[in-house]
Amino acid sequence: MIIKNSVLADLLQELPDLRPQMYFKSSLTALSHAMEDQVLASADPPLVIASFQRERFYRQEAHRYQRIAQKSDQIYVLAAPETSFTSGYDRYEMIAFEPEDSLTEEWHLVVIGQQYASCLVCRERLMSTLPESEENLIDIDTSRRFEGIWTFDRQVTRKAAEILLKRILAYRPELKSKIKRAQKQFLQVKEATLKSNEAPECPILNPDPFVQRLVTYLQAGQYKLLKAYKSITEQERKERLVNSITAAIRQSLNTHEILKKAAEELGQAMQVCRCLIYRCKQTDKFATNQHEFLSHDVCSLSGENWPLQNNPLFQEVVAKQERVYIVNTQTDERVQNSLVLQNLVQRFGIISWLLVPVLDKGRLLGMVELHHCGVVPHEWEEEALELTEAIASQLGVALIQAEAYANLEDLNEQLEALERTRSNLIAITGHELRTPLSTIQVCLESLASEPDMPPELRQVMLNTALSDGERMRKLIQDFLTLSQLESGRIQWHPEALQVQECVDLALSSTRVRSSSEQLPQITAEVSPELPLVQADGEWLVEVLAKLLDNACKFTSAEGEVTIQAKRNGNQMLEVTVADTGRGIEPNRLERVFDRFYQEEGALRRSTGGTGLGLAICRQIVTAWGGQIWAESAGKDQGSQFHFTVPIAEPG
Structure with a gap:
């Protein structure tokens, strides 16, 4: 049998004027012991009904109830069995109820004697689940809370006993005659008392002030303890x-x-x-x-x-x-x-x-x-x-x-880039300087040691020395130019220019420098109707010339180089130098603008150069607020270099 109704709820329904209070388990333990001690100290055989929720709580008090049973034959003990607790008689009546019964959530103790009466009817308020770390910190048993009634009022005590005896009878019908005797002896008021206006034969006793103070002290102490627990838990x-x-x-x-x-x-x-x-x-x-x-x-x-x-x-x-x-x-x-x-x-x-x-x-x-x-x-x-x-x-x-x-990683990357630059600088300058120097030295030694050298051969030697000297000059000039650009020591002189004029100057410079070489076909498709641009003319020509040199260097004589210009939005003009030459792998389109970058490696190149030309172009274009980028479909698919120049505002 499982009864879901709460004894406390039934009591409050019968006596709606009652107001339940909150009690800690430690306070209820002290009250229960005080009520049990009153039974042990009295000669009056009382009715005692105790509900312990579960067997483990009953076992802690079993010895006390063996002593209490010596005072009266109307002792009833209820608990949910866990090991050996069963319904039966062992000096007192034992009533076992199902673990799913509502009594497992309640704690009751009712004592009625001829000279005293008291009852404790409480229902446990389950605490919310705590993390394991907090469970270890707080004494869960000590901090258990119950809501209910504790009183010396005989009328309330009788009503609580009546409800509990009905429960006991439902669990153990064979106790009917014994329970009927208890009801007649402890719960019924004498007819003479009811017919007269006199007070009952056993006046309602007020709680002892000492007990009230004791409970208040226990409750306050428990609140302080829980507050300390809470503080420790929060910390x-x-x-x-x-x-x-x-x-x-x-x-x-x-x-x-x-x-x-x-x-x-x-x-x-x-x-x-x-x-x-x-x-x-x-x-x-x-x-x-x-x-x-x-x-x-x-x-x-x-x-x-x-x-x-x-x-x-x-x-x-x-x-x-x-x-x-x-x-x-x-x-x-x-x-x-x-x-x-x-x-x-x-x-x-x-x-x-x-x-x-x-x-x-x-x-x-x-x-x-x-x-x-x-x-x-x-x-x-x-x-x-x-x-x-x-x-x-x-x-x-x-x-x-x-x-x-992150800054350390950036610094490491910069240091790695610097180390690569240093290695490339040593390799490239060693190669680019040693080769022309060796040629110049051989030519000069031949001229000095062979005074009878034919004039035609002498001229060849001089031209070769001059050519390699110019090559060295360009190398040193590129170093100085890039150093000045990166350090910000360049003084810019921007003015309104026609892109077509700058393209013509760059073409003329390229053809003069490469007069002895066979260049690819170069076509300029720049309309004179394009708006003027705002830039330093000398440096704009330098960018165009270096891009043209780069395109010619990697394009065969049968190939083609094209220069185009068009608007890029309302504020920029886009210039493109395209070729049909060697092309660039897509994963290297950004790296070609790095200093000393050589696609074939510093020491196994089929073309000359320091790898500084595109780095110089990027510094110049960025200085006037433009952008420069490269496009290519891949190896042997040609390449296109684009850069933007700001359009001059109308005067």
């Missing part, structure tokens, strides 16, 4: 969460992973509807939400552009460099006076709002936001606010470490 939870974030920081220097882990841990620990963590600076207009924790039925803000510049809460955090906390967005003046905040509150259902800055020496690195989206505003306690600030502080350390690591 442990804070340390555990901070340690978790710290562990994530140590495991990874990836900013994305750190912020994602922090959002999840903090959101779960704070039990919020939404936790956002995003990177931002004081001057940012927007921040993109990428790291968040969401509870059920809350919309995501991932990828949402979060307003900052016109956000009064963000600006207040920046100004104060401390947290900003709104308990109720529906009544807060800052929200009501800002259309931006009202829009965010309505769109995303924010009722309570907390913003905590992530700082490093006064510099804003990011923001932690907690949103409560329930119907009723949520007021976070000071410990929770301090915990959030502690996490934000740890995040500041993490972001600084990640930035330092």
Whole structure:
């Protein structure tokens, strides 16, 4: 048999004027022992009904009830069996009920004598499930709470005994005659008393003031103990969460992973509807939400552009460099006076709002936001606010470490690039300088040692020496030019120019320098109707000349080189130098503009050059605010070099 009805609920229904109170288990234990001691100290044989929830609680008091049974034959003990507890008689009546019965959630003790009466009828209020770490910290048995009635009132005690005896009769019908005798002896009021206006033969006794003080003291002590437990638990939870974030920081220097882990841990620990963590600076207009924790039925803000510049809460955090906390967005003046905040509150259902800055020496690195989206505003306690600030502080350390690591990686890449540049410089300059120097030396030694050399051969020697001398001059000039451009020592003289004139000058220079070589066919398709450009003419011609030299160098005499120009938007003119030559692999289109880059390697090239020409072109084009890039379909598919020049404003 399983009875689902609560004894406490039945008692309150019978006596609606009763007001239940909250008791801790330690207080109920003291009261129960006091009531049992009263039975043991009295000569009056009483009715005693005790319900222990489960057998394990009964076993702790079994010896006391063996002594109490010596005082009376009306002793009833109820419990849910777990090992050996069964219905039967062992100096007192034992009543076993099912573990699913509602009595497993209640604690009862009813004592009725001729000179005294008292009852304790309580129902346990189950605590919410705690994390394992907190279960280890708190004495769960000590902190158990019960809601119910404790009184010396005989009328209430009789009613409680009546309800419990009916339960006992339902479990053990064979006790009918014994229970009927108990009802007649302890629960019925004498007819003479009912017919007269006299007080009952056993007046209602008020609780002893000492007992009342004892219970109050026990309750206050238990509240203090639970408060201490809670404080310790909060501190442990804070340390555990901070340690978790710290562990994530140590495991990874990836900013994305750190912020994602922090959002999840903090959101779960704070039990919020939404936790956002995003990177931002004081001057940012927007921040993109990428790291968040969401509870059920809350919309995501991932990828949402979060307003900052016109956000009064963000600006207040920046100004104060401390947290900003709104308990109720529906009544807060800052929200009501800002259309931006009202829009965010309505769109995303924010009722309570907390913003905590992530700082490093006064510099804003990011923001932690907690949103409560329930119907009723949520007021976070000071410990929770301090915990959030502690996490934000740890995040500041993490972001600084990640930035330092990223800067270190950049520095290592720069050092590697510098090392490659140094190696290329040594290889290229060694090759480019040694070869012409060797030729010049041979020519000069031949001229000096052979005074009778024929004039025709003498002229060949001189021309060869002059040619290689010019080659060395160009090499040194390229070094100096790139050095000046990179150091910013060039003085620019921009003016309004026609691109066609600059193209003609570059073509003339290319043909003069390569008069002894057979060049590919060069075609210029530049309309004189194009707008003027704003650039330094000397350097524009230099860019065109180097691009033409580069195209001719990698295109056979049977190939073709084309120069074109067109508008690129309203502010730029785009110039293209295309060839049908060797082409460039797609994965090398960006690298060709690096200093000393040689597609074939520094020492096994089929064409001359230092690899500085395109690097110089990039420096020049970037200086006037333009862009330069290369395109190619691949090897032997030709290439196209594009650069943009600003269009001159009409005079």
